[in-house]
Amino acid sequence: MKRFFTLLLAVLMVLSLSACSQKPADGGEETAATGSVYYLNFKPEADESWQAIAATYTEQTGVPVKVVTAASGTYDTALQNELSKTSPELTLFQLTNDGAVATYGDYCADWNGTDAYDLMTTHAFDLTKDSKTLGIGYCYECFGIIVNKALLKEAGHDISEITNFETLKAVAEDIHSRAAELGFDAFTNAGLAPSSSWRFTGHLITLPLYYEGITAKGEIKGTYLNEYKNIWDLYLNNSATDPVANNTAGDEAEAEFGNKKAVFYQNGSWEYSALTGTYGLSADDLQMIPIYCGHEGEEKAGLCSGTEAHWALNNLAKPEDIKATVDFVTWLVSSEEGTKMMAKEFGPIPFKNAAEPENVFFAQANALLAAGNYNVDWAFNYTPAVDDFRAGLVTALQSYAVDGDWSVVENAFVNGWNTLYAQEKQ
């Protein structure tokens, strides 16, 4: 018995020792030859496609590609853990906005001069610092008010009627007043539960910020908050939900629109597959129009296009791994398999050989720009302490719904923003 235990222990020890030593030896040899890729993905919905494309690439070139997904709520923690390793394997990660540049900028390699960089059709979405390109915007998204044209027609209106806030308001109020008779309402509910509130405290705030001319992190004046109030009031007062108990989740608004219970739905291009797939709406019935909020000259507004998706190279990684990663990215945006997967998951990508996506919202965004309308840039990317700012604004919007005191919203928006910005700057 005793001998057996000794043997067992000895075997275990040898096994554990060899398990420890095996990996570095193996990996070391491999990376010396070809380099390897390790990507930290932030979109769980795209994970499957990433794993498949990684396998395809490894099959074709023999370069190992590892893709790990960390959802947005845990992304920073995962990234910081990876970057804090003594010899980080991580080569490619997400840089969302200027705030991320401030935190991770020191660990990003420059994309300038790489093949992938030269293949890009626009650098408008890139993140730069001191003439270095730290993050390349590899896809973009657009949001606006999604309209169900078939329902609109049923209510006796046409989309061509809507050219600014006044006309949008007139149509919406007419539909809302006849909601019982029509069987559907004007807007989907503007729920302030966490899964829905980002549409208003994250995306909708772009309008007053853009019109104020916010193009970098800094203090704001809130000059155009009245426009924000206009559109918010319109949402609140022209949906089936009671404004006071406005705490519904995001999927409820989606379902309302999908089940043809509402004509207008503020959301973005990423909704396309759910609306046409899950709810079976026809792509021909869907049109995304600019968010009109009563700003002067808004007849020439386009959709809100921009991105939070930037790729960054980890400069702590081994040079051969960085090179392998650039090669992988280049292949991803130029090869047939790569562009197909990118078009499916991310829509149009700003690279020369990109495949055509089927998502109609992007075509509509481009048509508006081609007609000479201006793009409403994603000014909300400069929000300080994003989660805190949004949470504060949600509370303020809720209290506004109860007592109608707009100054609470103004305070949370302007003073809240400026205080959070001051804290962040320290």
Place this chain on the structure above:
Amino acid sequence: MQKKKKLRAHDSTALSSELIIRPIKKKVWLFLIPTFLCFVIGFVWPFISGIYLSFCEFRLIREALYIPLDKIKDVFVGFSNYVRAFEDESFRKAFTYTASYAVVSVLIINVFSFFLAYLLTQKIKGSNLFRAVFFMPNLIGGIVLSYIWQLIFNGILIKYNTYLTANQTFGFWGLVILMSWQQIGYMMIIYIAGFQSVSEDILEAARIDGANKMQSLFKVIVPNMMSTITVCMFLTLTNSFKLYDQNLALTGGAPVMTTASGTQIKMTEMLALNISSSFGKINTWAKGTAQAKAVIFFIMVAAISLIQLKATKSKEVQQ
């Protein structure tokens, strides 16, 4: 049969024989090493580096930890993180909120579980079934439980045209109800064990001396159960101070009031959540200050539970 018994007896004498035990005793360190290593990796090292980091200013841990010794002076900032932690309005608010939650929940949970345990040791029909049912909420994880209760609360509150995160009061009592529901069953089990350990002889003696049910409960059973009460008080008190996942999932700190100066105050944020959310900020001193808060938090919880242990232990009787 006879033979088997003999063999077993033989085996056990053999196992306790010095000949077998001595070599094992000699190699005791060999058996301790794995656990000790786990303890060092999982507790001692993070604890020490946490204390060290609370004196540093850094954005990523690699900037302060695992750096050459002569670089430490660049990141070392002394006690300024502690000063910032105490100056932080949200941290002080989280402390008062946590403390008031702890007082309320410790009282409610212990009173209810004590009386449930009392009822279920009274030889009621089906008491085993009741025990199992009351204990069950413990088997559901905190996050899941909080989302379920969030739905329940919102489902009820919507009838009154309001919702859980509309104000601080709803969030507070929501958390109290949720935690009571989860913890009462657990504490009840401990109390039941306590009730069962009170010897029948003492109770009988009390009965013969003419004590009624109430008297024997408060004058005989409770003093004899003080050690159980100590354990339950300790568990509920530390649990309420360290509460994190239920707080995160139920309200996540909402509603968030913005004061006239623009400072945000999360009305239902408890200490642990406050620490973890301040670690996520991006300014240079945020992470060091969060570490400092964590050290303060540790000292506070340790001190409070030691005081509580001392206070209740002094009431325990020797049996």
